[in-house]
Every structure is written in C-alpha cells, then in structure tokens.
Amino acid sequence: MKKCIFTAAFCLAIGFVVSTGSALAADPVLEVSDCVKCHAKVVHQNQDDGASHKTEVSCLDCHEGGHPPTTPKEEIIPQCSKCHEGEAHFEVKTPCLSCHQNPHQPLHIVFGEDNVAVCNTCHPTQVNEIKDNPSAHGGFDCAVCHHDKHGYIPDCMECHEPHREGQTFADCVSCHRVHQPLNVAYGQDEPNKNCGACHGDLANTLVSGTSKHAKLQCVFCHKDTHGNIPACQGCHGVPHPQSMMQKFPKCLDCHINPHDLAI
Ligand code: HEC
Ligand code: HEC
Ligand code: HEC
Ligand code: HEC
Ligand code: HEC
Ligand code: HEC
Ligand code: HEC
Ligand code: HEC
Ligand code: HEC
Ligand code: HEC
Ligand code: HEC
Ligand code: HEC
Structure with a gap:
C-alpha cells in the first residue's frame, strides 16, 4: 500500500493512505504515476515535449532517493x-540549464549571449570558417544572427539592403558565403544583372555592343571569384600572325574594349 509523506490533510485531499511514524522517513514510496497529482504542470510539459527525457527515462530515474521534506530538495x-x-x-563551462532551460523538455533550447564555445562542440567547421576569414561578421556571437532558437537561419535583409531591388536571399548566398562574407565567389550561372547592380555602366555597354562578346555572361570571363581578370589568350590563343603581335603586343591596342569590341 502506498504511503503519503505529507501532512495528513494534504494526503487525504489527494487520496493517499495517511501514514505516520518514523518508518515513513526511511520509506517514501512514491511512484511515477503519483507525480501528476501534485506536479501536473511538470508532467504535462514532459508529456507534450519530453523527447528522450520522456521516452528513455522516467521522473524517478532523475529524482531518485526520496522526496521533500524527508529528503532535502x-x-x-x-x-x-x-x-x-x-x-x-x-x-562545456556554460551551465547546461542556461540553454536547456527545462530539463523536462530538453530540446526546448534557448541561447544566451556567449555561445561560440558551445556551438563549437558540434559545428567546428562554421566556427573555424568565421575565425579564419576575418570580417565584420566575425565580431558577432553566433546567436546575433541565429537568434536564440536552434536551427534558425536569418535572412540577410534583416540587417542589410540588397544591391538592387528584387534581390533575394538566394541571390546573396550565390556570391557571399555568410561565415566569410568578404570572399565573394560564384558559380557559372550568376546572372549579369547581379554584377550590373554595381557595374551598371559595364553591363549596359556589354549588352548594347554588336560583337559576339555581347551575348556572354560576365562570369563566363570573370570566373569564380570577384575581381578575376581573364587573359584574352586564355580563350583565343594567338589568333594573329606573330609579326603583327610583335608590333602591337596588346590585344586591346586594336580591339579597344572587351565589353565593346572593336573588330
Ligand atoms: C502529494 C503531492 C506530491 C506528490 C504526489 C509528489 N510531489 Fe513532489 N513535491 C510536492 C511538494 C508540495 C513539493 C515542495 C516541497 C517543498 O518545497 O519543501 C515537492 C517538491 C518536489 C521536488 C523538488 C522541487 C524543488 O523545488 O526543487 C521534486 C524534484 C519533486 N517534488 C518531484 C516529485 C516527483 C518526481 C514525484 C513523483 C514520483 C513527486 N514529486 C510527487 C508535492 C508532491
Ligand atoms: C537519469 C539520466 C539522465 C539525466 C540526469 C539527464 N539526462 Fe538527458 N538524456 C538521458 C537519456 C537516456 C537520453 C537519451 C539518450 C541520449 O541522447 O543520450 C537523454 C537525452 C538528452 C537530450 C536529447 C534529447 C533528445 O530526445 O534528442 C538532451 C538535450 C538532454 N538529454 C539534456 C540533458 C540535460 C541538460 C540534463 C541536465 C539538466 C540531462 N539531460 C540530464 C538521460 C538523462
Ligand atoms: C532527465 C532528468 C529529469 C527527469 C526525467 C525529470 N526531471 Fe524533474 N527536474 C530535473 C532537474 C535537473 C530539475 C531542476 C531544474 C532547475 O534547477 O531548474 C528538475 C526539477 C523538478 C521540479 C521542481 C522544479 C519545477 O519545475 O517545478 C519538479 C517538481 C520536478 N522536477 C518533477 C518532475 C517530474 C514529475 C518528472 C516526471 C514527469 C520529472 N521531474 C522528470 C530533472 C529531471
Ligand atoms: C549554448 C547552448 C547549450 C548549452 C550551454 C548546452 N547545450 Fe546541450 N545542446 C545544445 C544544442 C543546440 C543541442 C542540439 C540539439 C539538437 O540536435 O536539436 C544540444 C544537444 C544536447 C544533447 C543531445 C545531443 C547529444 O549530443 O547527445 C545533450 C544530451 C545535451 N545537449 C546535453 C547538454 C549538457 C549536459 C550540457 C551542460 C554540460 C549542455 N548540453 C549545454 C545547446 C546547448
Ligand atoms: C550538441 C550538438 C549541437 C550544438 C551544441 C549545436 N548544434 Fe546546431 N545542429 C546540430 C545538429 C545535429 C543539427 C542538424 C544536422 C545538420 O543539419 O547538420 C544542427 C543544425 C544547425 C543549423 C542548421 C539548420 C538548418 O536548417 O540547416 C544551424 C543554423 C545551427 N545548428 C546553429 C547552431 C548554433 C548557432 C549553435 C550554438 C548556439 C548550435 N547550432 C549548437 C547540433 C548542434
Ligand atoms: C552574420 C550572420 C551569421 C553569423 C554571425 C553566423 N551565422 Fe551561421 N548562418 C548564417 C546564415 C545566413 C546561414 C545560411 C547560409 C546559407 O544558406 O548559405 C548560416 C548557416 C549556418 C549553419 C548551417 C550549415 C551551413 O554552414 O550552412 C550552421 C551550422 C551555422 N550557421 C552555425 C553558425 C555558428 C556556429 C556561428 C558562430 C560561430 C554562426 N553560424 C555565425 C548567418 C550567420
Ligand atoms: C544580424 C544582422 C546581420 C545579418 C543577418 C547579416 N549581416 Fe552582414 N553584416 C552585419 C553588420 C552589422 C555588418 C558590419 C556593418 C556593415 O558592413 O553593414 C555586416 C557586414 C557584412 C559584409 C561586409 C563585411 C566586412 O567585413 O566589411 C558583408 C559582405 C555582409 N555583411 C554580407 C551579408 C550577407 C550576404 C548576409 C546573409 C547571408 C548577411 N550579411 C547577414 C550584420 C548582419
Ligand atoms: C554578384 C555577386 C553578389 C551578389 C549576388 C551579392 N553581393 Fe554583396 N557584394 C558583392 C561584392 C563583389 C561586394 C564587394 C564590393 C566592394 O569591394 O566594395 C559586395 C559587398 C557587400 C556588402 C558590404 C557593403 C557594401 O555594400 O559594399 C554587403 C553588406 C553585401 N554585399 C550584402 C549583400 C546582400 C545582402 C546580398 C543579397 C541581397 C548581396 N550582397 C548580393 C557581390 C555580391
Ligand atoms: C556590391 C557591388 C559589386 C558587385 C555586386 C560586383 N562588383 Fe565587381 N567591383 C566592385 C567594386 C567596388 C570594385 C572595385 C574595387 C575592388 O577592386 O574591389 C569592383 C571591381 C571589379 C573588377 C576589377 C578588379 C580589378 O582588379 O580591377 C572586376 C573584374 C569585377 N569587379 C567584376 C565583377 C563581376 C563579374 C561581378 C558579378 C559576378 C561583380 N563584379 C559584382 C563592386 C561590385
Ligand atoms: C572566357 C573566354 C573569352 C575571353 C577571356 C575573351 N574572349 Fe573573345 N570571345 C569569346 C567567345 C566565346 C567568342 C565568340 C566566339 C564565337 O562565337 O565564335 C569571342 C569572340 C571574340 C571576337 C570576335 C567577335 C565577333 O563578334 O566576331 C574577338 C575579336 C574577341 N573575342 C576578342 C577578344 C579579346 C581582345 C579579348 C581580351 C580582351 C577576349 N576576346 C577575351 C571568349 C572569350
Ligand atoms: C569576353 C570576356 C568578358 C566578358 C563577357 C566580361 N568581361 Fe569584364 N573584362 C574582361 C577583360 C579581358 C577585362 C580586362 C580589360 C583590361 O585589361 O583592360 C575586363 C575588365 C573588367 C573590369 C575592370 C576594368 C573596367 O573596365 O572597369 C570590370 C569591373 C569588369 N570587367 C566587369 C564586367 C562585368 C560586370 C561584365 C558583365 C556585364 C563583364 N565584365 C563581362 C573580359 C570580360
Ligand atoms: C593590330 C591590331 C590587332 C591586334 C593587336 C589584335 N587583333 Fe584581333 N583582330 C584584328 C582585326 C582587324 C580583326 C578582324 C579581321 C580578322 O578576322 O582578321 C581581328 C579579329 C580577331 C578575332 C576574330 C577572329 C575570327 O577568326 O573570327 C579574334 C578572336 C581576335 N582578333 C582576338 C585577338 C586577340 C586575343 C588578340 C591579342 C592576342 C588580338 N586579337 C590582337 C586586329 C587585331
């Protein structure tokens, strides 16, 4: 038979058999099914979202060895x-409960202010990337962008204006890797209008030209990383007789402008 460890009135109220005497102190026999009677909130939190702390362990695996007041809290x-x-x-040095704020719902995680060392235990790639590539972003704690919720991905436009109207997050990350934002790199599909956001004059010059270059994408020539300048010969070899090239060593002596060729 179960015994109650509280005052007689309290125990009667919740339907326990009331016991007395010192034997009780040594022998509190609460079962998991009892907890809900007095700790309904905790039990319901755990039922709703207890994750492994609901399925893999029970109240009494953690709260072992008695109950207040006979056993100190x-x-x-x-x-x-x-x-x-x-x-x-x-x-980690940061107290576990500062993030896992409720042990009864361990995956309910809220970040505090100083997280880099803890994030580093699982995401060393991102921590090293941001550290090894100095930029303004490197001065932030991870949670400045990732907020206090695990897995949250911020939109760049929470903090920045786009380079041109209509640019989306997908545009931003097609050039900027956010943990090393100054190393601008892009793929072969980067549209000319994204370059034209800053090099508007050149983009206009290029499309309004009449040579075959007018049909090319900026990144077909300026491959991979921002500021890359290609050599004409890389694509064309030496298309003219050596005698001519000796007299006019630079292709642009005659062709004038790669973005608006003179031919
Ligand atoms: C009859 C009501 C009752 C039942 C049943 C009961 N508790 Fe309690 N529990 C209390 C009360 C009241 C306190 C506060 C005691 C105090 O503050 O001295 C408490 C305190 C606690 C504490 C310490 C809380 C703190 O403030 O640090 C824990 C942990 C706890 N109970 C777990 C359990 C578990 C686990 C069960 C089920 C096995 C259970 N209790 C069953 C009434 C109950
Ligand atoms: C009585 C043992 C026990 C104690 C004490 C305990 N845990 Fe757990 N916890 C487990 C078990 C078992 C699992 C499931 C297996 C695993 O992930 O290690 C688990 C899983 C977790 C998970 C992952 C949950 C999931 O479903 O993926 C987190 C987070 C967690 N514990 C945090 C904590 C924190 C924080 C504390 C201290 C407040 C704590 N645990 C105390 C036993 C315990
Ligand atoms: C994985 C371990 C673990 C499990 C499982 C667990 N608890 Fe707890 N519980 C804790 C820890 C750790 C604290 C102290 C939290 C703090 O200091 O903020 C705590 C605090 C409490 C408290 C006092 C604080 C409060 O939130 O009211 C009660 C009551 C309690 N637990 C009851 C329960 C009950 C009932 C269950 C079963 C549904 C249960 N616990 C399951 C670890 C656990
Ligand atoms: C800065 C916040 C933070 C702190 C502090 C923290 N954790 Fe975590 N913990 C997390 C995050 C985020 C996860 C990943 C959850 C997921 O996978 O969804 C996690 C996952 C876990 C897991 C489940 C995954 C695994 O590796 O088993 C356990 C268990 C766990 N933490 C225990 C602890 C313990 C114990 C402490 C204290 C020594 C602690 N945590 C401190 C944020 C934190
Ligand atoms: C205990 C391990 C653990 C800790 C600590 C942890 N994470 Fe995670 N994190 C994970 C796991 C597991 C995933 C999901 C698997 C994946 O996509 O790599 C994840 C995914 C993420 C994602 C990607 C979500 C998506 O949709 O792709 C972000 C962002 C993230 N974590 C940020 C953080 C930040 C910021 C911290 C520190 C405040 C942190 N994590 C701490 C384990 C952890
Ligand atoms: C300036 C804002 C910002 C800061 C600071 C930041 N992140 Fe991120 N993080 C992002 C964005 C945006 C993404 C999504 C990138 C994408 O999809 O290309 C991301 C993605 C992630 C991911 C998912 C995997 C990946 O690489 O895409 C993880 C994990 C992550 N960040 C962890 C961290 C950690 C750990 C820190 C702290 C060292 C951190 N982040 C700092 C904005 C930030
Ligand atoms: C939480 C706010 C926040 C988010 C989200 C964020 N940034 Fe930043 N970023 C800043 C601040 C603040 C600076 C420094 C001041 C400035 O240049 O505007 C900065 C600087 C930069 C710089 C210049 C770096 C330097 O060292 O001069 C680039 C490039 C950049 N961000 C791109 C991005 C991109 C792309 C994203 C999305 C993938 C993004 N940022 C998301 C706040 C943010
Ligand atoms: C086509 C590639 C490309 C795209 C797409 C792109 N950027 Fe940039 N961004 C750059 C280049 C290149 C610079 C460096 C310019 C310089 O050297 O001054 C830069 C610089 C920045 C800076 C530093 C401050 C400034 O304005 O010069 C921020 C912040 C920034 N970008 C945010 C963004 C955001 C937000 C997006 C998405 C809306 C985005 N970028 C899309 C290439 C791009
Ligand atoms: C955010 C504005 C911005 C965007 C977007 C941008 N650029 Fe630039 N670009 C600049 C600035 C500013 C300079 C001059 C300063 C410098 O060298 O960083 C520059 C310089 C260059 C240079 C010359 C480098 C040199 O050494 O003379 C080339 C080539 C170039 N950009 C190509 C591109 C291409 C291709 C794209 C699209 C993939 C692009 N830019 C997108 C701002 C931008
Ligand atoms: C990344 C490769 C690449 C680079 C670098 C490049 N071109 Fe071209 N060029 C092309 C392609 C592709 C065509 C079109 C070929 C075709 O359709 O037959 C072309 C066509 C031309 C033509 C013929 C135009 C016409 O309308 O018939 C001339 C002249 C020319 N390039 C000169 C140059 C010069 C000068 C440079 C350096 C300033 C240069 N190119 C750099 C790829 C390149
Ligand atoms: C056919 C190859 C080709 C294409 C396509 C091309 N460029 Fe260039 N670009 C070059 C070459 C070659 C140079 C170096 C010219 C020189 O040496 O003076 C150059 C120089 C530049 C420069 C630096 C010098 C200057 O004129 O300001 C910028 C910026 C630039 N290109 C941007 C762009 C943009 C933006 C686009 C797309 C709208 C583009 N380019 C398309 C080949 C190309
Ligand atoms: C002395 C002036 C001059 C110089 C220097 C010059 N070109 Fe030309 N190039 C021309 C003329 C004129 C034509 C058009 C007549 C022709 O097809 O021969 C031409 C045509 C071309 C064509 C188109 C050929 C075809 O078969 O369609 C290419 C490609 C080209 N040049 C690339 C280059 C490159 C690359 C350089 C530098 C290595 C260069 N040119 C230097 C004058 C020059």
Whole structure:
C-alpha cells in the first residue's frame, strides 16, 4: 500500500493512505504515476515535449532517493553529468540549464549571449570558417544572427539592403558565403544583372555592343571569384600572325574594349 509523506490533510485531499511514524522517513514510496497529482504542470510539459527525457527515462530515474521534506530538495535534483559524460559538449563551462532551460523538455533550447564555445562542440567547421576569414561578421556571437532558437537561419535583409531591388536571399548566398562574407565567389550561372547592380555602366555597354562578346555572361570571363581578370589568350590563343603581335603586343591596342569590341 502506498504511503503519503505529507501532512495528513494534504494526503487525504489527494487520496493517499495517511501514514505516520518514523518508518515513513526511511520509506517514501512514491511512484511515477503519483507525480501528476501534485506536479501536473511538470508532467504535462514532459508529456507534450519530453523527447528522450520522456521516452528513455522516467521522473524517478532523475529524482531518485526520496522526496521533500524527508529528503532535502538538493539531493533529488540530478546533475546532467550523472547520465551525460564523455563528449566535448558535456564538458562545456556554460551551465547546461542556461540553454536547456527545462530539463523536462530538453530540446526546448534557448541561447544566451556567449555561445561560440558551445556551438563549437558540434559545428567546428562554421566556427573555424568565421575565425579564419576575418570580417565584420566575425565580431558577432553566433546567436546575433541565429537568434536564440536552434536551427534558425536569418535572412540577410534583416540587417542589410540588397544591391538592387528584387534581390533575394538566394541571390546573396550565390556570391557571399555568410561565415566569410568578404570572399565573394560564384558559380557559372550568376546572372549579369547581379554584377550590373554595381557595374551598371559595364553591363549596359556589354549588352548594347554588336560583337559576339555581347551575348556572354560576365562570369563566363570573370570566373569564380570577384575581381578575376581573364587573359584574352586564355580563350583565343594567338589568333594573329606573330609579326603583327610583335608590333602591337596588346590585344586591346586594336580591339579597344572587351565589353565593346572593336573588330
Ligand atoms: C502529494 C503531492 C506530491 C506528490 C504526489 C509528489 N510531489 Fe513532489 N513535491 C510536492 C511538494 C508540495 C513539493 C515542495 C516541497 C517543498 O518545497 O519543501 C515537492 C517538491 C518536489 C521536488 C523538488 C522541487 C524543488 O523545488 O526543487 C521534486 C524534484 C519533486 N517534488 C518531484 C516529485 C516527483 C518526481 C514525484 C513523483 C514520483 C513527486 N514529486 C510527487 C508535492 C508532491
Ligand atoms: C532527465 C532528468 C529529469 C527527469 C526525467 C525529470 N526531471 Fe524533474 N527536474 C530535473 C532537474 C535537473 C530539475 C531542476 C531544474 C532547475 O534547477 O531548474 C528538475 C526539477 C523538478 C521540479 C521542481 C522544479 C519545477 O519545475 O517545478 C519538479 C517538481 C520536478 N522536477 C518533477 C518532475 C517530474 C514529475 C518528472 C516526471 C514527469 C520529472 N521531474 C522528470 C530533472 C529531471
Ligand atoms: C537519469 C539520466 C539522465 C539525466 C540526469 C539527464 N539526462 Fe538527458 N538524456 C538521458 C537519456 C537516456 C537520453 C537519451 C539518450 C541520449 O541522447 O543520450 C537523454 C537525452 C538528452 C537530450 C536529447 C534529447 C533528445 O530526445 O534528442 C538532451 C538535450 C538532454 N538529454 C539534456 C540533458 C540535460 C541538460 C540534463 C541536465 C539538466 C540531462 N539531460 C540530464 C538521460 C538523462
Ligand atoms: C549554448 C547552448 C547549450 C548549452 C550551454 C548546452 N547545450 Fe546541450 N545542446 C545544445 C544544442 C543546440 C543541442 C542540439 C540539439 C539538437 O540536435 O536539436 C544540444 C544537444 C544536447 C544533447 C543531445 C545531443 C547529444 O549530443 O547527445 C545533450 C544530451 C545535451 N545537449 C546535453 C547538454 C549538457 C549536459 C550540457 C551542460 C554540460 C549542455 N548540453 C549545454 C545547446 C546547448
Ligand atoms: C550538441 C550538438 C549541437 C550544438 C551544441 C549545436 N548544434 Fe546546431 N545542429 C546540430 C545538429 C545535429 C543539427 C542538424 C544536422 C545538420 O543539419 O547538420 C544542427 C543544425 C544547425 C543549423 C542548421 C539548420 C538548418 O536548417 O540547416 C544551424 C543554423 C545551427 N545548428 C546553429 C547552431 C548554433 C548557432 C549553435 C550554438 C548556439 C548550435 N547550432 C549548437 C547540433 C548542434
Ligand atoms: C552574420 C550572420 C551569421 C553569423 C554571425 C553566423 N551565422 Fe551561421 N548562418 C548564417 C546564415 C545566413 C546561414 C545560411 C547560409 C546559407 O544558406 O548559405 C548560416 C548557416 C549556418 C549553419 C548551417 C550549415 C551551413 O554552414 O550552412 C550552421 C551550422 C551555422 N550557421 C552555425 C553558425 C555558428 C556556429 C556561428 C558562430 C560561430 C554562426 N553560424 C555565425 C548567418 C550567420
Ligand atoms: C544580424 C544582422 C546581420 C545579418 C543577418 C547579416 N549581416 Fe552582414 N553584416 C552585419 C553588420 C552589422 C555588418 C558590419 C556593418 C556593415 O558592413 O553593414 C555586416 C557586414 C557584412 C559584409 C561586409 C563585411 C566586412 O567585413 O566589411 C558583408 C559582405 C555582409 N555583411 C554580407 C551579408 C550577407 C550576404 C548576409 C546573409 C547571408 C548577411 N550579411 C547577414 C550584420 C548582419
Ligand atoms: C554578384 C555577386 C553578389 C551578389 C549576388 C551579392 N553581393 Fe554583396 N557584394 C558583392 C561584392 C563583389 C561586394 C564587394 C564590393 C566592394 O569591394 O566594395 C559586395 C559587398 C557587400 C556588402 C558590404 C557593403 C557594401 O555594400 O559594399 C554587403 C553588406 C553585401 N554585399 C550584402 C549583400 C546582400 C545582402 C546580398 C543579397 C541581397 C548581396 N550582397 C548580393 C557581390 C555580391
Ligand atoms: C556590391 C557591388 C559589386 C558587385 C555586386 C560586383 N562588383 Fe565587381 N567591383 C566592385 C567594386 C567596388 C570594385 C572595385 C574595387 C575592388 O577592386 O574591389 C569592383 C571591381 C571589379 C573588377 C576589377 C578588379 C580589378 O582588379 O580591377 C572586376 C573584374 C569585377 N569587379 C567584376 C565583377 C563581376 C563579374 C561581378 C558579378 C559576378 C561583380 N563584379 C559584382 C563592386 C561590385
Ligand atoms: C572566357 C573566354 C573569352 C575571353 C577571356 C575573351 N574572349 Fe573573345 N570571345 C569569346 C567567345 C566565346 C567568342 C565568340 C566566339 C564565337 O562565337 O565564335 C569571342 C569572340 C571574340 C571576337 C570576335 C567577335 C565577333 O563578334 O566576331 C574577338 C575579336 C574577341 N573575342 C576578342 C577578344 C579579346 C581582345 C579579348 C581580351 C580582351 C577576349 N576576346 C577575351 C571568349 C572569350
Ligand atoms: C569576353 C570576356 C568578358 C566578358 C563577357 C566580361 N568581361 Fe569584364 N573584362 C574582361 C577583360 C579581358 C577585362 C580586362 C580589360 C583590361 O585589361 O583592360 C575586363 C575588365 C573588367 C573590369 C575592370 C576594368 C573596367 O573596365 O572597369 C570590370 C569591373 C569588369 N570587367 C566587369 C564586367 C562585368 C560586370 C561584365 C558583365 C556585364 C563583364 N565584365 C563581362 C573580359 C570580360
Ligand atoms: C593590330 C591590331 C590587332 C591586334 C593587336 C589584335 N587583333 Fe584581333 N583582330 C584584328 C582585326 C582587324 C580583326 C578582324 C579581321 C580578322 O578576322 O582578321 C581581328 C579579329 C580577331 C578575332 C576574330 C577572329 C575570327 O577568326 O573570327 C579574334 C578572336 C581576335 N582578333 C582576338 C585577338 C586577340 C586575343 C588578340 C591579342 C592576342 C588580338 N586579337 C590582337 C586586329 C587585331
């Protein structure tokens, strides 16, 4: 038969058999099914979103060894390290409960202000990337952008204006890798209008030309990284007789402008 460890009136109210005597102190026999009677909020939180702390462990795996007032509160509150040991993430200095704010809903995670070292236990690639490529972004804590919710991806436009109207997040990251934003790099599909956002004159010159270059994409010639300047010979070899080239060594002596060829 279950015994109640509280005052007689309280125990009667919740339907426990009331016991007395010192035997009780040594023998509190609460079962998991009892907890809901007095800790309904905690139990419901755990039922709703307890993750592994609902499926893999029970109330009494964590709150072992008695119950207040016979057992002091501190003694039945477990350390996380009781069950989580041996990985970098479990050795972090930041208190576990500062992020895992509710042990009964362990995946409800809220970031505080100083997270880099903790993020680093699982995302060393991003932490190193931002550290090894100095930029204004490197001065931020991860949560400045990723907010306080794990997995949140910010839109650049939360903080920046686009280079031209109508640019989307997908445009931004087609040139900027956010953890190293100054190393602008792009693929073969980057549309001319994205270059034209800053090099508008050149983009106009190019399309209004009459040579075959007018049909080419900027990035067909300026490959991969911003500022890359191609050599004409890289694509054309030496198309004219050596004697001519000796007299006029530069292609642009005659062809004038790659974006508006004279031919
Ligand atoms: C009859 C009502 C009742 C039942 C049943 C009960 N508790 Fe409690 N529990 C309390 C009360 C009241 C306190 C506060 C005691 C105090 O502040 O001294 C408490 C305190 C606690 C604490 C410490 C809370 C703190 O403030 O640090 C834990 C942990 C706890 N209970 C877990 C459980 C678990 C687990 C179960 C089920 C196995 C359970 N309780 C069943 C009434 C109950
Ligand atoms: C994985 C371990 C773990 C499990 C499982 C667990 N708890 Fe807890 N519980 C804790 C820890 C740790 C604290 C202290 C939280 C703090 O200091 O903020 C706590 C605090 C409490 C408290 C006091 C604080 C509050 O939120 O009211 C109660 C009551 C409690 N638990 C009841 C329960 C009940 C009932 C269950 C089963 C549904 C349960 N716990 C399951 C670890 C656990
Ligand atoms: C009594 C043992 C026990 C204690 C104490 C305990 N945990 Fe757990 N926890 C587990 C088990 C078992 C799992 C499931 C297996 C795993 O992920 O290691 C788990 C899983 C988790 C998960 C992943 C949940 C999921 O479903 O993916 C988190 C987060 C977590 N624990 C955080 C904590 C934190 C923070 C504390 C301290 C407040 C703590 N645990 C205390 C046993 C415990
Ligand atoms: C800065 C916030 C933060 C702190 C501090 C923190 N964690 Fe975590 N923890 C996380 C995030 C984020 C995850 C990933 C959750 C996911 O996979 O969805 C996680 C996952 C976990 C997991 C499940 C995944 C795994 O590796 O088993 C456990 C268990 C866990 N944490 C325990 C702890 C313990 C124990 C501490 C304290 C020593 C702690 N955490 C401190 C943010 C934090
Ligand atoms: C305990 C390990 C762990 C910790 C600590 C952790 N994460 Fe994660 N994180 C994961 C896992 C697991 C995933 C999902 C798998 C994946 O996409 O790599 C993930 C995914 C992410 C994603 C991608 C979500 C998406 O949709 O692609 C972001 C962003 C992220 N984490 C940011 C952070 C930040 C910021 C921190 C520190 C405040 C952090 N994480 C701490 C384990 C962790
Ligand atoms: C300036 C804002 C910003 C900062 C600071 C930042 N991130 Fe990110 N992070 C993003 C954006 C935006 C994405 C999505 C990038 C994409 O889709 O190309 C992202 C993506 C991620 C991802 C998903 C995988 C990936 O690389 O796309 C992880 C994990 C991540 N960040 C972790 C971190 C960590 C850890 C830190 C701190 C060292 C951090 N981030 C700092 C904005 C930021
Ligand atoms: C949470 C706000 C925030 C988000 C989100 C963010 N940035 Fe930034 N970024 C800044 C701030 C602040 C600076 C420094 C001042 C400035 O140049 O505007 C900066 C600077 C930059 C710089 C110049 C870096 C330097 O060192 O001069 C680039 C490029 C950049 N951001 C691109 C992006 C891109 C692309 C995204 C999305 C993938 C993004 N940012 C998301 C806040 C943010
Ligand atoms: C076609 C490639 C490309 C695209 C697409 C692109 N950027 Fe840039 N961005 C650059 C280049 C190149 C620079 C450096 C210009 C310089 O050297 O002054 C730059 C610079 C920046 C800067 C630094 C401050 C400034 O304005 O010079 C920020 C912030 C920035 N970009 C944000 C964004 C955002 C937000 C998006 C998406 C709306 C975006 N970029 C899309 C190439 C691009
Ligand atoms: C955000 C504005 C911005 C965008 C977008 C942009 N550029 Fe630039 N670009 C600049 C600025 C400013 C300079 C001159 C300063 C410098 O060298 O960084 C420049 C310089 C250049 C240079 C000359 C480098 C040199 O050494 O003389 C080339 C080539 C170039 N850009 C090509 C492109 C191409 C191709 C694109 C599209 C993929 C593009 N730019 C997108 C702002 C931009
Ligand atoms: C990345 C490759 C590439 C580079 C670099 C390049 N071109 Fe071209 N060029 C082309 C292509 C492709 C065509 C069109 C060929 C065709 O359709 O037969 C072309 C055509 C031409 C033509 C013939 C135009 C016409 O309308 O008939 C001339 C002249 C020419 N290029 C000169 C130059 C000069 C001068 C440079 C350096 C300033 C240069 N090209 C750099 C790829 C390149
Ligand atoms: C056919 C190849 C080709 C195409 C297509 C091309 N460029 Fe160029 N671009 C060059 C070459 C070659 C140079 C170097 C010219 C020189 O040496 O004076 C150059 C120089 C530049 C420069 C630096 C010098 C200047 O004129 O300001 C910028 C910026 C530039 N291009 C941007 C662009 C943009 C933006 C586009 C697309 C609208 C584009 N280019 C398309 C080949 C090309
Ligand atoms: C002395 C002036 C001069 C110089 C220097 C010059 N070209 Fe030309 N190039 C011409 C003329 C004129 C034509 C058109 C007549 C022809 O087809 O021969 C031409 C045509 C071309 C064509 C088109 C050929 C075809 O078969 O359609 C290409 C490609 C070309 N030049 C590339 C170059 C390159 C690359 C350089 C530098 C290595 C260069 N040119 C230097 C005058 C010059």
